[in-house]
Amino acid sequence: AQSVTQLGSHVSVSEGALVLLRCNYSSSVPPYLFWYVQYPNQGLQLLLKYTSAATLVKGINGFEAEFKKSETSFHLTKPSAHMSDAAEYFCAVSDGSYDKVIFGPGTSLSVIP
Amino acid sequence: DADVTQTPRNRITKTGKRIMLECSQTKGHDRMYWYRQDPGLGLRLIYYSFDVKDINKGEISDGYSVSRQAQAKFSLSLESAIPNQTALYFCATSDPASSDTQYFGPGTRLTVL
Numbered sequence: 044a045q046s047v048t049q050l051g052s053h054v055s056v057s058e059g060a061l062v063l064l065r066c067n068y069s070s071s072v073p074p075y076l077f078w079y080v081q082y083p084n085q086g087l088q089l090l091l092k093y094t095s096a097a098t099l100v101k102g103i104n105g106f107e108a109e110f111k112k113s114e115t116s117f118h119l120t121k122p123s124a125h126m127s128d129a130a131e132y133f134c135a136v137s138d139g140s141y142d143k144v145i146f147g148p149g150t151s152l153s154v155i156p
Numbered sequence: 157d158a159d160v161t162q163t164p165r166n167r168i169t170k171t172g173k174r175i176m177l178e179c180s181q182t183k184g185h186d187r188m189y190w191y192r193q194d195p196g197l198g199l200r201l202i203y204y205s206f207d208v209k210d211i212n213k214g215e216i217s218d219g220y221s222v223s224r225q226a227q228a229k230f231s232l233s234l235e236s237a238i239p240n241q242t243a244l245y246f247c248a249t250s251d252p253a254s255s256d257t258q259y260f261g262p263g264t265r266l267t268v269l
Contacts, residue, residue, distance in 0.1 A: 052196060075255050086160070086246055086260035087199075094255045133198060137256040143189070143214070144256055148198040 045070050047136050047147035055153040062106075062121040064150050066134030069115060076117040077135040077144070078108055087133060093117060104128070129154045159183045160261035162247050168267045175234040177264050179247030187251070188230040189258065190214075190222060193244040202245075205230055237268040 050065040068074060075094050079087040091102025098110040104127075108119045117134060134147040160181045169175055179188065186207045191199040191214075201214030203222040211222060219241060223231045234241055247261040 047198075077257070079258075079260075084262075086262045087248075087258070088260065089257055092255060092257060143201055143204060144250075144258060146191075146199040148196055 045074070045136050045145045047134050047145055049132075049134055049147040049150050051150055052148065053151045053153070055155055056124045057155050058126055059123050062119070062124045062128065062152065064119040064132050064134075064152065066108075066117045066119065066147060067115050068117065068134070068136040070136055075137040076108075076110060077137070078102065078106070078117075078119050079133045079135060079146075081131040081133065081149075083130070090119070090132070124152075124154045126154050126156065128152060160247060160249055160259055162245075162261040162264050164264060165262065166265045168269065169237055170269050171238055173237050173268075175237050175266065177232045177245055177247075177266070179230045179232070179261055181228050181230075181247075181249045181259075181261075183249050183251070183259060184227070185249040185251045185259070186227060187249060188224070189248040189250070190220075190230070190232045191246045191248065192216065192241075193246060193263075199246065202232065234266075234268075237266075239268045242266060242268045 046069045048067045077092045078090040081087045091100045093100050093110045101107045106121045131149050133149045135144045137144045163178045189204045190202040205224045221233045245264045248258040250258045
């Protein structure tokens with residue numbers, strides 16, 4: 044069965060610092076991988092996704108993630124944090140069978156002025 | 157206008173009451189989903205539907221039922237609400253042509269007293 048782990052339920056960074064949110068997955072087949080962001084009182088929205096094209100995926104708001112098959116990881120990064128990046132971030136995996144998507148537990152990002 | 161809408165946005169009810177949460181979408185997607193979100197647990201799938209005649213249980217369907225009234229409408233019911241069903245509920249849609257990307261509604265915050 045597929046699963047997703049996100050190391051760190053809460054991450055705090057200073058404004059302007061590097062953002063690194065970790066995601067590891069387990070999947071028996073080449074996966075589709077996603078990062079979603081949830082701002083307060085809103086639903087989730089897609090940040091970026093990997094679908095077996097380029098391993099480095101660029102998303103909205105300056106975020107990017109790199110698919111590393113050998114490490115079964117899909118970590119999310121942003122070079123310079125902005126106050127508006129404070130939100131909950133969810134990593135998700137699908138096996139591409141169009142069945143369902145499995146979400147990780149989420150990481151809450153705080154940005155300190 | 158939002159592509160995926162949910163009503164109500166907030167609801168407080170008492171143990172034993174029947175509750176219906178409604179979801180409508182204008183994206184034209186066949187696939188619709190209901191999730192619940194609890195702190196530290198991420199999103200867990202309650203039910204999903206791949207078309208009007210196709211309804212499937214997710215990982216936590218006990219205590220819930222659904223109805224797919226039309227391609228655009230997917231309702232979630234709690235026949236007899238209990239306090240541990242207090243959570244944030246999200247409806248989502250997806251299109252296989254977009255690699256399982258999910259589009260979420262704004263959520264319904266349900267409190268069962």
